[in-house]
Amino acid sequence: xxxxxxxxxxxxxxxxxxxxxxxxxxxxxxxxxxxxxxxxxxxxxxxxxxxxxxxxxxxxxxxxxxxxxxxxxxxxxxxxxxxxxxxxxxxxxxxxxxxxxxxxxxxxxxxxxxxxxxxxxxxxxxxxxxxxxxxxxxxxxxxxxxxxxxxxxxxxxxxxxxxxxxxxxxxxxxxxxxxxxxxxxxxxxxxxxxxxxxxxxxxxxxxxxxxxxxxxxxxxxxxxxxxxxxxxxxxxxxxxxxxxxxxxxxxxxxxxxxxxxxxxxxxxxxxxxxxxxxxxxxxxxxxxxxxxxxxxxxxxxxxxxxxxxxxxxxxxxxxxxxxxxxxxxxxxxxxxxxxxxxxxxxxxxxxxxxxxxxxxxxxxxxxxxxxxxxx
Amino acid sequence: xxxxxxxxxxxxxxxxxxxxxxxxxxxxxxxxxxxxxxxxxxxxxxxxxxxxxxxxxxxxxxxxxxxxxxxxxxxxxxxxxxxxxxxxxxxxxxxxxxxxxxxxxxxxxxxxxxxxxxxxxxxxxxxxxxxxxxxxxxxxxxxxxxxxxxxxxxxxxxxxxxxxxxxxxxxxxxxxxxxxxxxxxxxxxxxxxxxxxxxxxxxxxxxxxxxxxxxxxxxxxxxxxxxxxxxxxxxxxxxxxxxxxxxxxxxxxxxxxxxxxxxxxxxxxxxxxxxxxxxxxxxxxxxxxxxxxxxxxxxxxxxxxxxxxxxxxxxxxxxxxxxxxxxxxxxxxx
Numbered sequence: 001x002x003x004x005x006x007x008x009x010x011x012x013x014x015x016x017x018x019x020x021x022x023x024x025x026x027x028x029x030x031x032x033x034x035x036x037x038x039x040x041x042x043x044x045x046x047x048x049x050x051x052x053x054x055x056x057x058x059x060x061x062x063x064x065x066x067x068x069x070x071x072x073x074x075x076x077x078x079x080x081x082x083x084x085x086x087x088x089x090x091x092x093x094x095x096x097x098x099x100x101x102x103x104x105x106x107x108x109x110x111x112x113x114x115x116x117x118x119x120x121x122x123x124x125x126x127x128x129x130x131x132x133x134x135x136x137x138x139x140x141x142x143x144x145x146x147x148x149x150x151x152x153x154x155x156x157x158x159x160x161x162x163x164x165x166x167x168x169x170x171x172x173x174x175x176x177x178x179x180x181x182x183x184x185x186x187x188x189x190x191x192x193x194x195x196x197x198x199x200x201x202x203x204x205x206x207x208x209x210x211x212x213x214x215x216x217x218x219x220x221x222x223x224x225x226x227x228x229x230x231x232x233x234x235x236x237x238x239x240x241x242x243x244x245x246x247x248x249x250x251x252x253x254x255x256x257x258x259x260x261x262x263x264x265x266x267x268x269x270x271x272x273x274x275x276x277x278x279x280x281x282x283x284x285x286x287x288x289x290x291x292x293x294x295x296x297x298x299x300x301x302x303x304x305x306x307x308x309x310x311x312x313x314x315x316x317x318x319x320x321x322x323x324x325x326x327x328x329x330x331x332x333x334x335x336x337x338x339x340x341x342x343x344x345x346x347x348x349x350x351x352x353x354x355x356x357x358x359x360x361x362x363x364x365x366x367x368x369x370x371x372x373x374x375x
Numbered sequence: 376x377x378x379x380x381x382x383x384x385x386x387x388x389x390x391x392x393x394x395x396x397x398x399x400x401x402x403x404x405x406x407x408x409x410x411x412x413x414x415x416x417x418x419x420x421x422x423x424x425x426x427x428x429x430x431x432x433x434x435x436x437x438x439x440x441x442x443x444x445x446x447x448x449x450x451x452x453x454x455x456x457x458x459x460x461x462x463x464x465x466x467x468x469x470x471x472x473x474x475x476x477x478x479x480x481x482x483x484x485x486x487x488x489x490x491x492x493x494x495x496x497x498x499x500x501x502x503x504x505x506x507x508x509x510x511x512x513x514x515x516x517x518x519x520x521x522x523x524x525x526x527x528x529x530x531x532x533x534x535x536x537x538x539x540x541x542x543x544x545x546x547x548x549x550x551x552x553x554x555x556x557x558x559x560x561x562x563x564x565x566x567x568x569x570x571x572x573x574x575x576x577x578x579x580x581x582x583x584x585x586x587x588x589x590x591x592x593x594x595x596x597x598x599x600x601x602x603x604x605x606x607x608x609x610x611x612x613x614x615x616x617x618x619x620x621x622x623x624x625x626x627x628x629x630x631x632x633x634x635x636x637x638x639x640x641x642x643x644x645x646x647x648x649x650x651x652x653x654x655x656x657x658x659x660x661x662x663x664x665x666x667x668x669x670x671x672x673x674x675x676x677x678x679x680x681x682x683x684x685x686x687x688x689x690x691x692x693x694x695x696x697x698x699x700x701x702x703x704x705x706x707x708x709x
């Protein structure tokens with residue numbers, strides 16, 4: 001497999017804002033590896049396939065990003081019959097082109113009758129322009145009943161018998177521990193795609209994943225990441241730290257974060273060469289604690305909502321530096337630079353600003369508090 | 376009235392309109408039942424206003440057609456309903472989803488059930504964006520809303536800030552039913568503007584049908600391309616894509632061009648970066664996207680992707696910018 005390196009300098013150059021902020025702050029907490037990144041691979045359970053720990057969730061990735069991911073050395077590509085109503089599988093095929101035999105493809109079938117699932121698999125293989133995939137999953141198993149469903153199992157086993165998939169499994173993002181335990185008990189599944197993140201990883205799920213690994217069932221993690229605020233110290237972003245936190249669990253073979261653009265691809269790719277230092281862990285803990293009630297995705301949807309002109313996204317960013325990174329100096333610096341801070345919030349009777357990700361979350365108390373502490 | 380206040384008013388109006396939509400969904404059910412039974416629809420007890428910040432209030436159960444379970448999702452829970460497709464919707468500005476499940480009345484048990492999904496995308500362009508993202512080449516066009524499609528027992532359309540999908544979870548043929556329901560729902564949404572005005576600037580000659588898309592973030596995989604309108608073209612000379620980026624200021628356009636130049640240097644080459652006074656242009660080749668010409672003029676950036684002849688690409692971009700100027704003047708200086 002071809003190896004590519006992304007130097008630390010290249011990585012830092014990716015985000016202008018991150019660089020600018022990094023210049024303002026000390027780098028004493030820097031935990032990133034100064035060396036060039038390398039590809040890290042792990043074995044995916046009994047499939048014996050060696051997969052890149054940082055792999056690609058293709059759902060939101062445009063075709064050029066998928067193509068570059070392959071060139072960089074990423075070898076596991078996750079898609080589904082339903083993604084973009086089939087166009088995502090076509091994008092994967094177009095991106096891989098004649099190099100399909102050097103990549104591993106995982107796709108998923110919606111739950112249905114055995115016949116409907118097998119018909120859909122044929123459609124998926126046509127879109128992917130291949131005669132087989134490496135891993136075929138029942139999409140969205142949400143209970144023990146889904147794992148043991150005779151129709152789904154019959155479809156997957158027939159597909160495997162006919163050579164249309166090399167391995168089978170289920171994906172799950174609900175009642176994960178129950179589904180993983182059931183899948184191990186079923187003894188027919190080779191690998192599982194599981195929601196597993198810093199925010200969604202109770203002891204029960206961790207144990208289930210460890211048990212799966214022992215039983216030879218490969219684990220692929222999805223929905224691994226948190227918000228993507230730049231790290232003021234220039235080290236890992238919470239996004240990267242959360243991905244690395246998942247990969248620090250040796251029971252996980254790989255993760256499939258979605259990547260919308262080349263920047264995200266390179267940020268995620270660089271994680272393979274980083275180590276999660278104590279400072280990164282502490283930072284991650286603080287970040288999650290500070291943002292648990294907001295889960296701000298930095299989507300900017302609150303921008304322009306305030307009738308009094310408060311620059312809500314920027315105030316939230318400053319609050320993040322204050323509570324998430326515990327960097328009061330940086331928070332004050334940025335807050336002072338705001339042309340429309342949260343002063344009007346002190347006298348405002350009714351806040352109308354809505355958080356797109358968390359409807360019903362009252363932003364005014366946070367904005368008001370930020371002003372009191374930073375003004 | 377300030378721009379912020381205007382935005383607030385529009386958002387409030389949209390939310391109320393959304394509430395009204397689901398309150399009236401039952402009317403569709405009634406109409407559907409009426410088709411098979413020749414009975415008069417029962418008046419709907421419209422509840423109208425938003426019940427909570429979490430979603431829209433569905434109407435109470437109705438005689439003749441029973442609204443079953445109603446569900447609502449936000450950005451955090453959307454994946455529970457549509458799995459891994461959720462991030463795509465969130466990228467397009469997803470605000471909330473309300474699902475109405477309509478069961479046939481007990482005396483009409485043979486009628487297939489209906490499911491109506493109303494996605495509030497926050498803005499017309501976002502609704503169009505996610506609609507276009509959901510169109511498959513195998514779909515048939517459906518006259519519903521500003522644009523619609525039908526495939527099997529699923530119909531979808533966009534109108535106002537809403538992307539609406541009507542489906543029937545049955546193995547029987549229910550296409551006529553979902554088409555009729557989709558048209559009914561579309562008729563309840565107020566939106567007189569029709570298609571997106573920006574697309575009027577795109578030349579119709581050589582346009583690949585159904586290729587016009589709006590991408591809210593990271594168009595072509597490039598993080599600096601936000602709020603971008605794109606369309607594909609094809610003739611004997613080849614295949615190319617034209618794009619328009621809606622920026623807020625000339626300063627933002629300059630930043631866009633700088634970011635674009637950096638992206639080309641990172642994954643390709645910059646052949647020419649020219650400051651032409653009122654206009655700036657970056658011409659280069661991206662390793663994974665192809666030849667790209669990006670021109671900034673005022674608060675607009677226009678581009679051509681795929682044509683290796685710079686002069687040809689420039690003609691395309693200039694036409695696009697000129698068309699946009701006409702569209703803007705027709706719209707009263709939009």
